[in-house]
Amino acid sequence: MPDSQLKDRPVYSSISVDFVARASLKDARCYGSNTLLAVVQYGKPNDALSHLECPVISLAIPQLDETDKVEVWTSSATVITGQSNNIRYSADGQLLIGVFQIAESDAFSFERLTYEGYTEILEFLESRGYPHLLRIWNHFSGINSEENGLERYRSFCMGRYQAYAEHDPEFEKHLPAASGTGAKEKIMTLYFIASQESGIPIENPRQTSAYHYPLQYGVRSPSFSRAIIKEFGGQRQLLISGTASIVGHESRHQGDVEGQLGETLSNIDALLEHTRTSQGIDFCAGENKPLYKVYIRNSDDYPLISQKLNNKLGDRASIMYLNADICRSDLLVEIEAIYTV
Ligand code: 3EB
Numbered sequence: 001m002p003d004s005q006l007k008d009r010p011v012y013s014s015i016s017v018d019f020v021a022r023a024s025l026k027d028a029r030c031y032g033s034n035t036l037l038a039v040v041q042y043g044k045p046n047d048a049l050s051h052l053e054c055p056v057i058s059l060a061i062p063q064l065d066e067t068d069k070v071e072v073w074t075s076s077a078t079v080i081t082g083q084s085n086n087i088r089y090s091a092d093g094q095l096l097i098g099v100f101q102i103a104e105s106d107a108f109s110f111e112r113l114t115y116e117g118y119t120e121i122l123e124f125l126e127s128r129g130y131p132h133l134l135r136i137w138n139h140f141s142g143i144n145s146e147e148n149g150l151e152r153y154r155s156f157c158m159g160r161y162q163a164y165a166e167h168d169p170e171f172e173k174h175l176p177a178a179s180g181t182g183a184k185e186k187i188m189t190l191y192f193i194a195s196q197e198s199g200i201p202i203e204n205p206r207q208t209s210a211y212h213y214p215l216q217y218g219v220r221s222p223s224f225s226r227a228i229i230k231e232f233g234g235q236r237q238l239l240i241s242g243t244a245s246i247v248g249h250e251s252r253h254q255g256d257v258e259g260q261l262g263e264t265l266s267n268i269d270a271l272l273e274h275t276r277t278s279q280g281i282d283f284c285a286g287e288n289k290p291l292y293k294v295y296i297r298n299s300d301d302y303p304l305i306s307q308k309l310n311n312k313l314g315d316r317a318s319i320m321y322l323n324a325d326i327c328r329s330d331l332l333v334e335i336e337a338i339y340t341v
Contacts, residue, residue: 013077013092014233017338019291019318022068028053034074037090038097040191041070042322054081055088057099059139060185061295064302064321071291071320073097073193076233086117087124095232096130099191104141110152114159117190122167125194133176134199134228135239136192143182144329153180153327154218161220171223172211174201178224179242179336181295182325193239199230200279202238206270208249217249222327227271229279238275238283238339242295243267244331257301257332261308264335272339286341290317295324295334305333 016034022041028051029035036054042063049056049070063069075092082089089098100117108116125131138160143153164171176192183189203209203226210222227240245252245260246267253259276282283290294309296302302321309319317337326334 012231012233013075013094014235015076015092015095015237016074017237017291018072019069019320020072021066022047022049022070025049025052025070025072029079031072031074034076035079035092037073037075037079037092037095038099038191039070039072042320043067054079054090055097055099057101057189057191059189060183060187061139061181062184062299062323064296064299064323065306065319069320084124085120087120089124089128091128091130094196096125096128096194097192098124098194099189101187101189104186104188109155110140110147111155111159111162113188114156115163116159117188118160118163119166121190121192122163126167130194130196132174132196132198133192133194134230135177136190136224138178138180138190139183139324140188141183141186143180143325143327151218151329154220156180157218157222158220160223164223174198175211175223175225177201177226177228177239177241178222179293179295179334180222180224180327181242181322181334195230199228199239201225202227202229202271202275202279204243204267204271205274206247206267213249217328227275229275229281236281236283236341238272238281238337240268240271240337240339242326242334242336243271244326244328244334246328246331251328251330254330255332257298257304258308260332261305264333265312268335268337281341283339283341286339288340289315290337290339292317292319293336294319294321295326295336296321297324297326297332299323301332
């Protein structure tokens with residue numbers, strides 16, 4: 001490529017994410033040779049990490065393994081941070097990480113609170129020039145409780161759907177990957193990554209697309225894609241949504257946590273295989289360990305689940321175990337993952 005053309009090419013930062021020991025976050029701005037974009041911490045840590053200049057996202061979701069591990073996102077480029085209404089964020093010119101966090105007051109219906117949150121996020125991303133929402137984590141209290149005759153997760157799906165539909169009539173073609181779980185305090189947290197350029201949404205051949213789930217699961221279907229592929233600075237990430245024991249649109253292995261775990265892992269395998277054949281990318285061939293986050297409804301199931309996962313993955317994955325309710329009351333475990341090649 002001639003020099004002149006090279007100069008006009010935008011600089012693409014590389015983006016990394018890892019689970020690291022809290023104590024290794026000494027510097028206010030950097031982790032290793034990269035700049036901090038955001039840190040996510042789980043449970044009720046004593047240390048607020050207030051020395052960090054990047055957004056610190058705290059979730060009332062207990063960690064079932066080592067309690068001093070945090071999720072760290074970094075960039076090789078210069079990072080700016082800021083706040084706009086209810087959103088704290090950082091951005092590096094290619095990627096933006098933000099968090100919308102708000103008390104779940106009784107003043108609004110839960111549907112309305114969700115609608116307002118999503119609308120604020122979508123408008124914010126559009127105005128900042130990062131219009132492509134790639135991945136979002138949805139955490140709020142009482143996910144399976146009924147309120148005004150409707151399960152709160154279903155109210156959430158209605159508010160989310162409404163916000164997306166108003167923002168973009170074609171929204172189902174570019175939905176982000178997502179996770180949806182309960183949290184132990186009455187705070188709604190929506191944290192997300194978005195980019196200037198779009199990613200590629202992937203569906204799972206073993207599962208009905210969530211946005212096409214039939215009416216029996218709620219008037220508005222859950223709006224998310226099964227995974228997103230996005231390239232950052234020569235590396236590609238596969239951001240896999242929270243995945244559970246659902247085949248087609250039906251929950252399988254009711255009351256059988258081992259059966260649900262096996263089905264969930266089959267779903268993740270099917271998604272990886274489908275990505276390999278349809279996109280020509282083998283995410284299992286990477287040298288970086290994939291990151292797994294495992295949400296477990298009943299903490300009593302943690303020993304069994306961790307033992308089975310260790311048998312299957314050994315030390316080929318970094319795994320974080322969390323104690324959270326899951327959006328269908330018959331689901332006992334949900335697993336999300338990030339692969340990099
Ligand atoms: C499922 O496949 C399980 O509503 O954002 C997983 C990931 C699930 C995200 C969401 C829900 C969501 O339907 C539940």
